[in-house]
Amino acid sequence: MNAEIIAVGSELLLGQINNTNARFISSQLTELGINVYYHTVVGDNAGRLEEIIVRAEERADLLIFTGGLGPTKDDLTKETIAKHLGTTLKQNDDAMNMIEGFFAKRNRPMTENNRKQALVLKDCEVLENANGMAPGMFLEQEGRIYILLPGPPKEMEPMFQFEAKPKLARLVSDGGLIVSHVLRFYGIGEAELEERVQHLLEEQTNPTIAPLAGDGEVTLRITAKANTEDEAWALITPVREQILTAAGDYLYGVNDESLASKLANMLIDHNLTIAAAESLTAGLFQSELATVPGIGEVLYGGMVTYNEDMKVNQLGVPKELIERYTVVSAECAASMAINIKEKFGSQIGVSLTGAAGPGPHANHPVGTVWIGIVFGDDEPVTYELHLQGMRNTNRIRAVKTAIYRVIQLLSDKGYRKI
Amino acid sequence: MNAEIIAVGSELLLGQINNTNARFISSQLTELGINVYYHTVVGDNAGRLEEIIVRAEERADLLIFTGGLGPTKDDLTKETIAKHLGTTLKQNDDAMNMIEGFFAKRNRPMTENNRKQALVLKDCEVLENANGMAPGMFLEQEGRIYILLPGPPKEMEPMFQFEAKPKLARLVSDGGLIVSHVLRFYGIGEAELEERVQHLLEEQTNPTIAPLAGDGEVTLRITAKANTEDEAWALITPVREQILTAAGDYLYGVNDESLASKLANMLIDHNLTIAAAESLTAGLFQSELATVPGIGEVLYGGMVTYNEDMKVNQLGVPKELIERYTVVSAECAASMAINIKEKFGSQIGVSLTGAAGPGPHANHPVGTVWIGIVFGDDEPVTYELHLQGMRNTNRIRAVKTAIYRVIQLLSDKGYRKI
Structure with missing residues (x-):
């Protein structure tokens, strides 16, 4: 038809x-x-x-x-x-x-x-x-x-x-019927992902493999035609395995999962509580997690400290630290993550600070973002991003990267990812 | 062509x-x-x-x-x-x-x-x-x-x-050329708006008037064909005036303005500072304002108190108040708005609390939302919403309504709207 x-x-x-x-x-x-x-x-x-x-x-x-x-x-x-x-x-x-x-x-x-x-x-x-x-x-x-x-x-x-x-x-x-299975990747470019699975892309007939990139994510859709669902899965499974061998490190989810739903469900499943301190993203990290039903038990909330004074007065980032390193720094991100975790009493603290644009911030070029993550009593980890997009693209990309980094950290600690 | x-x-x-x-x-x-x-x-x-x-x-x-x-x-x-x-x-x-x-x-x-x-x-x-x-x-x-x-x-x-x-x-x-002018309304249904401008819709030839509804907003696009821009505006202006007479109370902006950009620009133009305390919307109100460049000077930030304990411990909402009225109440919204304003030292405090769904919250049906707004030393005002959509539609609608209510409040106080 x-x-x-x-x-x-x-x-x-x-x-x-x-x-x-x-x-x-x-x-x-x-x-x-x-x-x-x-x-x-x-x-x-x-x-x-x-x-x-x-x-x-x-x-x-x-x-x-x-x-x-x-x-x-x-x-x-x-x-x-x-x-x-x-x-x-x-x-x-x-x-x-x-x-x-x-x-x-x-x-x-x-x-x-x-x-x-x-x-x-x-x-x-x-x-x-x-x-x-x-x-x-x-x-x-x-x-x-x-x-x-x-x-x-x-x-x-x-x-x-x-x-x-x-x-x-x-x-x-x-x-007959068609079964599709979508593998979702973050932190790898479309070109590099395609190169890693080049031999599969070239040989594809049934199932087919269709790459798609957008908003920093890359997906591979594996689609099989068969008479029954079992037959379709028998075609999909070996291809899926080969793809995971080639690029499984960057896989964060499948089918309709989003980065936010993946992290939210990991937090809910393992009863891990989280709080966030956000500057340039102004609440978007927390709001993204809150799109997922059931998050209320583990998302304690957090603060938006858009303004520099608020980072000091509300969040308790030392004024000397900001004077020495500026608000766009690993030190500031680490301090924000630790302080929000302690203030809200959660297990995980996340922070985002940076220059969203249009102009530079504290002499850092637009698109420079620091992400801080602290888990329990561990030392905080920080990540620097240099984003190339417009103001709001950069804000969204920063939030996605922070979510992806928390997923990776939890996954490295042995919490189930897929 | x-x-x-x-x-x-x-x-x-x-x-x-x-x-x-x-x-x-x-x-x-x-x-x-x-x-x-x-x-x-x-x-x-x-x-x-x-x-x-x-x-x-x-x-x-x-x-x-x-x-x-x-x-x-x-x-x-x-x-x-x-x-x-x-x-x-x-x-x-x-x-x-x-x-x-x-x-x-x-x-x-x-x-x-x-x-x-x-x-x-x-x-x-x-x-x-x-x-x-x-x-x-x-x-x-x-x-x-x-x-x-x-x-x-x-x-x-x-x-x-x-x-x-x-x-x-x-x-x-x-x-020749075409000139379009879009009038943007909030807080009025499509049917009621169309009824108010029915005579204009029936008579339309040049300019034409096209209504469009979506996400709680309604727009009327006035489109004129003419030889010059001046001729086109001579056709558009009297129709625009008649529409504003019929429904101007609900107008919040024109052309590409969004509710967020309208409010952000009013705040920036008049140097009015704002902070927000968000529950069900979890940072979305602040994040929406932060989409607008230049907001940094007036958006002090705020708190996300998704969790009930956080409303008490971090935001200082009295525990007795919540026990008596629940978190889905005018009293809780008012307390959150006042407290965030005082905590962050801003001129305006805004709060959102309610039942986002999927389940009811504190015995209030899904979609019940309270918005609190306090300006300077004024008494806080609160608004109750009964939203009919799904979880995330309701969260977005709640944010839009809060933004619209702040625009109206500032407008009533004599701050320029259009």
């Missing part, structure tokens, strides 16, 4: 928002082993939309539309598809109840416009919208499948995942 | 990354008054790419390609375009010097593959790549323009902006 994903909305063509829906649906279809050959974006224009439908029917048997199901007159996706397929729209009682319930629950009056949203393609299956008013649609006609989804990702994503995807899975289940 | 933006790369169709390049280029073309009617994404497949080119030539006179200019055999954009246009690739000395310089500067050996990147379309103008090795190309042929750009956004964006856009601007300068 070949799919084309068609996003409808002039806001996309004006560059107001990213078409994140195409990425989401593509990754979901890839899991099902459905090939996606094209993404198309078209504006709120019936003529151009119909041309796109004609073209897509020539080259795909699954057409997935996002957007244009709203209440306004700009929204014309279902009207255009109905006309093109020679069918009509009819009011769906479930959809109408859903819409009325939506307004009743929020105690808001319903407008005439909203009734339009209860109209669906005749003979379609309605896809429930748990987060909005526009129902989705699933229609099989003349050997093709048409799926209509709302544009806002928070409505579209759960609708696709829980309503549309199971229907597609049933349709493709006897055609 | 009508444009089609064609992204080449199987990683997009596999759902590994978002096509942010299309959004970026679209917004840039919109500024130039160039219409974008389609975005297309196609994989690393010469046959399918050529079909897309044929189709795009039927409906656009400006074809902009991103991706597929790298050194590997997967990268086939320029090869396919050369074949399609009946032209050839030749080595460009400037490009070769650029590539050799890139490796020399980084002290890394150059591979044979990289030489391929110095090949460009015969007769094209080379677009310099300041951040990578793949040169871009600009070619006029048979009344159409072909622009080839690299895929990585950090290479593509500056290349488009500084190399390709000036060329396009010269070509379209005598064909």
